[in-house]
Amino acid sequence: xxxxxxxxxxxxxxSRLAGRxxxxxxxxxxxxxxxxxxxxWIEKAVAQDWPPAGTYLSQTLxxxxxxxxxxxxxxxxxxxxxLLDQMTLGExxxxxxALDGPQKSAAPTTPGLFHISExxxxxxxxxxxxxxxxxxxxxxxLLSLGQGADADVLQICRPFxxxxxxxxxxxxxxxxxxxxxxxxxLEPYKSSGLRMPAGLADLLFPVLDLFxxxxxxxxxxLEKRAFPLLDNSEHLRxxxxxxxxxxxxxxxxxxxxxxxxxxxxxxxxxxxxxGVEKMDALLEAVGELSICQTQVTEGVLGLNVTGILTxxxxxxxxxxxxxxxxxxxxxxxxxQALLTRMARAARDLARQTGKEVAVHLAGGETELxxxxxxxxxxxxxxxxxxxVDHGFExxxxxxxxxxxxxxxxxxxxxxxxxxxxxxxxxDGQGLDAERIKSKALEKGLLKAGExxxxxxxxxxxxxxxxxxxEKLTDVSGRGVGLDAVRRKIEELKGALRVESERGKGCLFIxxxxxxxxxxxxxxxxxxxxxxxxxxxxxxxxxxxxxxxxHELSKGKGWIETKEGNLxxxxxxxxxxxxxxxxxxxxxxxxxxxxxxxxLLADEILGKQQVVIKPLAEALGRVxxxxxxxxxxxxRVGLILxxxxxxxxxxxxHA
Amino acid sequence: xxxxxxxxxxxYLTFQLARxxxxxxxxxxxxxxxxxxxxxVPQTAHYIRGVVNLRGKIIPVLDLRRKFGMDEAEFTKQTCxxxxxxxxxxxxxxxxxxxxxxxxxxxxxxxxxxxxPEMGDDLQKKFxxxxxxxxxxxxxLLDIEKVVQSxxxxxxxxxxxxxxxxx
Numbered sequence: 106x107x108x109x110x111x112x113x114x115x116x117x118x119x120s121r122l123a124g125r126x127x128x129x130x131x132x133x134x135x136x137x138x139x140x141x142x143x144x145x146w147i148e149k150a151v152a153q154d155w156p157p158a159g160t161y162l163s164q165t166l167x168x169x170x171x172x173x174x175x176x177x178x179x180x181x182x183x184x185x186x187x188l189l190d191q192m193t194l195g196e197x198x199x200x201x202x203a204l205d206g207p208q209k210s211a212a213p214t215t216p217g218l219f220h221i222s223e224x225x226x227x228x229x230x231x232x233x234x235x236x237x238x239x240x241x242x243x244x245x246x247l248l249s250l251g252q253g254a255d256a257d258v259l260q261i262c263r264p265f266x267x268x269x270x271x272x273x274x275x276x277x278x279x280x281x282x283x284x285x286x287x288x289x290x291l292e293p294y295k296s297s298g299l300r301m302p303a304g305l306a307d308l309l310f311p312v313l314d315l316f317x318x319x320x321x322x323x324x325x326x327l328e329k330r331a332f333p334l335l336d337n338s339e340h341l342r343x344x345x346x347x348x349x350x351x352x353x354x355x356x357x358x359x360x361x362x363x364x365x366x367x368x369x370x371x372x373x374x375x376x377x378x379x380g381v382e383k384m385d386a387l388l389e390a391v392g393e394l395s396i397c398q399t400q401v402t403e404g405v406l407g408l409n410v411t412g413i414l415t416x417x418x419x420x421x422x423x424x425x426x427x428x429x430x431x432x433x434x435x436x437x438x439x440x441q442a443l444l445t446r447m448a449r450a451a452r453d454l455a456r457q458t459g460k461e462v463a464v465h466l467a468g469g470e471t472e473l474x475x476x477x478x479x480x481x482x483x484x485x486x487x488x489x490x491x492x493v494d495h496g497f498e499x500x501x502x503x504x505x506x507x508x509x510x511x512x513x514x515x516x517x518x519x520x521x522x523x524x525x526x527x528x529x530x531x532d533g534q535g536l537d538a539e540r541i542k543s544k545a546l547e548k549g550l551l552k553a554g555e556x557x558x559x560x561x562x563x564x565x566x567x568x569x570x571x572x573x574x575e576k577l578t579d580v581s582g583r584g585v586g587l588d589a590v591r592r593k594i595e596e597l598k599g600a601l602r603v604e605s606e607r608g609k610g611c612l613f614i615x616x617x618x619x620x621x622x623x624x625x626x627x628x629x630x631x632x633x634x635x636x637x638x639x640x641x642x643x644x645x646x647x648x649x650x651x652x653x654x655h656e657l658s659k660g661k662g663w664i665e666t667k668e669g670n671l672x673x674x675x676x677x678x679x680x681x682x683x684x685x686x687x688x689x690x691x692x693x694x695x696x697x698x699x700x701x702x703x704l705l706a707d708e709i710l711g712k713q714q715v716v717i718k719p720l721a722e723a724l725g726r727v728x729x730x731x732x733x734x735x736x737x738x739x740r741v742g743l744i745l746x747x748x749x750x751x752x753x754x755x756x757x758h759a
Numbered sequence: 760x761x762x763x764x765x766x767x768x769x770x771y772l773t774f775q776l777a778r779x780x781x782x783x784x785x786x787x788x789x790x791x792x793x794x795x796x797x798x799x800v801p802q803t804a805h806y807i808r809g810v811v812n813l814r815g816k817i818i819p820v821l822d823l824r825r826k827f828g829m830d831e832a833e834f835t836k837q838t839c840x841x842x843x844x845x846x847x848x849x850x851x852x853x854x855x856x857x858x859x860x861x862x863x864x865x866x867x868x869x870x871x872x873x874x875x876p877e878m879g880d881d882l883q884k885k886f887x888x889x890x891x892x893x894x895x896x897x898x899x900l901l902d903i904e905k906v907v908q909s910x911x912x913x914x915x916x917x918x919x920x921x922x923x924x925x926x
């Protein structure tokens with residue numbers, strides 16, 4: 106396709122139009138996105154010498170001028186919408202821009218490979234950043250609709266409309282058509298204020314899936330500049346069919362929309378998208394700055410002078426802390442979108458396993474580092490699978506034991522003492538000690554006659570390859586789930602606790618630091634070396650005299666506590682470091698993924714916020730160390746991998 | 760500004776270890792920093808001194824004396840760390856080298872480089888690009904990538920042994 110530059114005068118008009126649309130900050134009717142769509146289309150049409158482009162442009166400008174002059178917005182808006190529809194689908198008798206193919210009949214597109222051209226690449230990159238947000242918005246509303254709540258039709262319509270526009274613009278005709286159909290399906294509720302039936306959610310979820318799968322494929326194909334197009338014919342047919350069977354009228358219900366739109370506001374604010382690399386570089390620089398600042402300030406204070414130097418050093422510290430907090434907050438996103446995805450997954454899983462489950466979400470506004478949100482998605486999914494598949498009984502069984510038929514699954518997110526805490530609670534049957542024991546015996550994870558405490562039970566369900574599922578299902582039973590959870594939590598320097606009551610249910614409490622960049626660490630001294638323990642994993646510590654009763658060498662790695670014998674890892678022994686240990690040592694009780702271990706160190710140096718860094722690549726993996734941290738004095742401290750230490754202890758003392 | 764006679768020649772950063780002078784291709788040198796506090800990393804090869812924080816990046820530091828099997832020496836004011844940049848599995852990696860003292864930047868033309876004589880042990884030979892003969896001294900030109908990469912392998916092996924021994 107030859108590239109036609111936009112004539113300068115048109116370009117002027119266009120940029121003025123774009124500029125104006127940005128000025129419309131309060132955007133109750135989605136005017137902004139509508140204008141954006143229009144502007145994109147006109148730009149493209151002009152670039153392709155599509156004759157009607159000029160007409161549309163002038164019509165659009167007239168409308169906007171009308172709006173500016175204070176004419177009633179509603180009719181102008183409707184006119185704008187019509188215009189856009191005409192453009193995206195091509196007016197009757199007129200050929201739409203050649204590349205954009207969609208015809209009024211909306212013929213299903215054949216699946217094939219889509220090649221991304223050089224010019225299109227930035228567009229697709231934007232699309233990847235933008236589309237998930239709209240899909241999330243649709244999903245939130247569909248979910249509440251699916252659970253029988255009232256939902257605002259505009260909350261679904263608007264994102265679909267935007268997606269339709271973008272897809273048309275990107276030549277994703279298949280998605281464009283599906284979005285158009287979905288929008289038409291919703292149209293009656295929009296104009297009439299009728300309440301949407303819950304069944305609509307079942308109809309639109311597959312559409313959402315189609316979009317998600319396609320978006321994923323595009324994301325994966327960006328590098329190769331090509332991605333497979335998904336077949337949309339089935340979706341078109343379904344939507345077509347149901348659109349004909351005109352939705353049953355369920356009057357009333359729009360009032361509640363107010364609530365929802367309030368909830369959604371946080372998700373759709375005006376924003377700037379910044380690449381992750383830039384954010385990481387910024388954070389790195391700020392981390393360095395704060396270390397440097399600490400040292401400068403200490404140096405200045407050491408000079409013992411008064412006056413400007415000292416006061417400014419104090420100010421420097423304040424500003425650099427402020428800067429760090431701001432940068433960290435930039436990376437924070439609300440957990441809502443992830444919770445919604447989990448609720449959705451739980452719903453699908455319950456259906457697959459023939460169970461009835463109601464999902465309750467709380468604390469969706471709780472913020473977490475974006476990378477961590479991505480990182481915890483998988484462990485959350487495993488916990489959820491575990492709850493739905495193992496936890497909940499079937500309805501008949503629940504009835505029999507006198508529980509409500511519908512299982513209740515709660516996701517609660519919150520901030521607690523500088524950590525992010527997520528609770529996953531079910532009211533199912535709880536951990537089945539007998540079954541876990543017999544499975545563990547079978548697999549040789551447990552010796553006959555061994556006492557099984559709650560801790561041991563929890564440890565067993567997290568063991569690699571462990572599963573009590575009788576047969577492999579799609580859902581679980583492969584015995585990789587909870588093991589993967591444990592490893593992931595360790596990697597994120599977090600902790601996981603499990604509470605369970607037979608017959609009453611199970612509660613998983615996941616606790617991770619708010620960000621991967623900074624961590625509250627407990628500094629230990631072992632000989633000449635300093636090590637860092639993630640504060641989230643430390644339960645308590647106490648002074649310990651080595652001369653007393655224990656000889657702390659190989660074969661005697663246990664310590665008596667009120668809670669029974671706990672494994673004791675002598676860090677000096679493990680790291681083969683010199684230890685000028687006197688009689689006084691300290692025992693630190695740590696917990697990781699339900700496993701409690703104690704560590705023997707020379708001294709606790711204090712608690713400190715440290716900047717987490719990957720350990721040098723050239724060193725490979727160092728066992729017992731999960732990463733490096735830059736300490737307040739600029740030196741490197743090694744972060745202990747509690748899980749690996751516990752596993753090592755187990756291997757030695759088995 | 761370089762004149763034509765420099766074609767076919769390269770610049771080397773020279774440094775001293777015990778009595779010997781060694782050279783590193785200057786293009787692989789990132790910077791020279793004074794000695795700083797090194798954090799020991801347990802269960803790595805003995806010639807890996809540990810890691811340092813180089814302006815926000817954690818980089819490993821190799822002790823070349825230990826690597827080449829020389830006697831250990833006390834650190835002096837002149838001891839410093841040369842940071843080199845070598846290709847790694849995912850992009851360039853930085854590795855620091857502890858040396859006794861840094862000398863100068865030396866321009867060596869290809870014609871001046873002589874092969875390593877057939878003597879000495881093979882282990883050391885594989886790290887050496889050649890010998891640059893000056894008026895009164897010989898500079899040993901190091902293939903720093905080989906030094907570090909072989910170190911990498913040995914470090915991993917050493918680590919495995921250490922772990923096996925500990926269990």
